[in-house]
Amino acid sequence: MRGRAVDLAVALFVLICTLPVVGLFVTSFRDKDQIAASGWWTAFSPVEETRAFRLPDRGEETGVLLGATLTGSVLAGDGRVTGFGITPRAPVAFAPGEVARFSGGGTVTVSADGAFSVSDRSGHAGGRRIYYGARLSPRLTLGNYVTVLGAEGLGRSFLNSAAVAIPSTVIPAVIACFAAYALAWMRFPGRALLVSAVVVLMAVPLQMALIPLLTLYNSAGQAFGFEAKSYVGLWLAHTGFGLPLAIFILRNAMSALPGAMIEAARMDGAGDFVIFSRVVLPLTLPALAGFAVFQFIWTWNDLLVALVFLGPQDDTLVLTGRLLNLLGSHGGDWQLLAAGAFVSIAAPLCVFFALQRYLVRGLLAGVSR
Structure with a gap:
């Protein structure tokens, strides 16, 4: 009985989360006048x-x-x-x-x-x-997608978003792997304090830290002679905001590994780097993939941090900014908003479906410990 109730609750939760996506998908094919006249559930009547x-x-x-x-x-x-x-x-x-x-x-x-x-x-x-x-009669059309995909500069903005999201996912993942191993299996003074600091940093609002971070980056740019508006600054910002979550997830996964396995590797003469690269890292790939999915989706859909560190210039505008400008020039064309939303989530969906089998395993890693 309890299992059936859990299944029913999960099914209800999935339905509630799926309905808005279905509605947005149907709306993206509807005519502008019919969107204003009726809801998406009447699209086929x-x-x-x-x-x-x-x-x-x-x-x-x-x-x-x-x-x-x-x-x-x-x-x-x-x-x-x-x-x-x-x-x-x-x-x-x-x-x-x-x-x-x-x-x-x-x-x-x-x-x-x-x-x-x-x-x-x-x-x-x-x-x-x-x-x-x-x-x-119901009218469904591909014209909304033609308008969005034919917008000037959309291809360049797609590449800009990829140039932001891919390094902003890889860099914190690499750094977090080493940091998580050190916090999980290496003994040194202050380790517990660092773990607590990681948990606290996860609660820091992005909006609170963004302006001080930009000020610090601009000061460093003047001191070392690099551009204030660049992809490097954006990568570092996303790395800083993504590291606490990455370290937290990976440390939990690494801490859940059997200690006897690590000790056996040490008795065989393996050092920390060998244990990390050949034993721990392969076993924590699901957790790493789970973080990569969340980080990629976050950085791909980001607009605020991109505008702060790159600016609204046409050659550096990310995809979300381009779609926002498209909607601004067309007024209240909600059909373009729906079509643009599905164009923007194409890449995150591909990443999610490619790594979905690792996602749940990675997020639950270390829960039983």
Whole structure:
């Protein structure tokens, strides 16, 4: 009974976490107007919308326009008119086929397929607006992804994000491996204090330390003559923020290894470096992979640290910054936001699926000790 309850709770948690991703994915293929009219869960069913249409000017000879259709310019050929009206207060007061009379003279009728007829012998009906309710078929399109992928500079920003994320993952992972081994299996004064410091540093907010870190880096740059805005500074920043978590995870994994195995290696004449490289490191690869997944996703999706250390220049702008600029230039185009989100998570998803079998094993390493 308890196991079934746990399975049900896990399934519910997975569903809650998955639904927003599914909604974002469906939204990325939807039309802008339908996104504004209904939720993503209605993407595969007809949508009811109310719209306005400006009547063309009156014909010069007969005063009657016949056969012009709303379908060509408004309904895009995939909808049906469910009602129409001549005031915004009653946009569907008339059924399709009925005749509506304007207060200043003239009549209009709209059929279900969108064709309308205007009779304007008074000279006042032309140019007025009519309102109509439309039942539109679902519209899914790849145009959102075409717009996002075709944005100027997107390829360069993708490479910039890779140039940030890959070194920012490898550098702290390498340093943390050595530090974790020392804290797990080497005896020296102050080891317990260092372990406590690592745990405390995990709680330091990034926003609190970012500006002092940038000031320190700029001062060092002036002293040693290197650029203030560079990838090196960004790598060092991400390394500093990622090291506490990396050391914590790897130390737990290394501490969980059997002590008899380490002692047997020492009795065979192996030194610390040999034990680390040939015994400990291969057994802690799952924990290392687990940290690498989290660090890569964090650095790939980062915008704040990248803007602080690289700036908003076009040649150094990361992918998240490029997509933000794209949304800024297009206003409230939420379909571009959804498509851009899935473009930006393509690389993290590849890393996650490649290393997912190590992820849970790495995060649980050392828990039983």
